[in-house]
Amino acid sequence: MEPTFCAGEVLLASLLPHADRNDIKNFCVYVLLTEDRLMVKRVYRKNEKEWVLISDNDDAYPQVTLNADSLKQV
Numbered sequence: 001m002e003p004t005f006c007a008g009e010v011l012l013a014s015l016l017p018h019a020d021r022n023d024i025k026n027f028c029v030y031v032l033l034t035e036d037r038l039m040v041k042r043v044y045r046k047n048e049k050e051w052v053l054i055s056d057n058d059d060a061y062p063q064v065t066l067n068a069d070s071l072k073q074v
Contacts, residue, residue: 001029001040004056011040016074024074027054033073034066 005011013031016023024030024045032039032053042054049068055061 001056004029005040021068021074022048024051030074032066032071034070035072 011031016030024043026044027042029040030043032041032043039053042056044052044054045068046052046065051066051068053064053066055063
């Protein structure tokens with residue numbers, strides 16, 4: 001997420017209960033945990049099931065679509 005967050009910086013986050021995922025604000029930064037990845041991304045919710053993950057360094061990490069069911073924690 002450079003230049004917003006740099007390597008070695010500490011992020012403080014709180015767990016978003018699954019029932020509150022509809023409260024996700026588009027284009028805000030979230031810490032996302034899937035089965036195999038831990039990510040810090042901006043989120044755009046296309047709908048309840050499809051989220052677009054946006055990096056501030058789009059040249060190195062292009063946007064990807066994620067199935068929200070694959071999220072373990074936000």
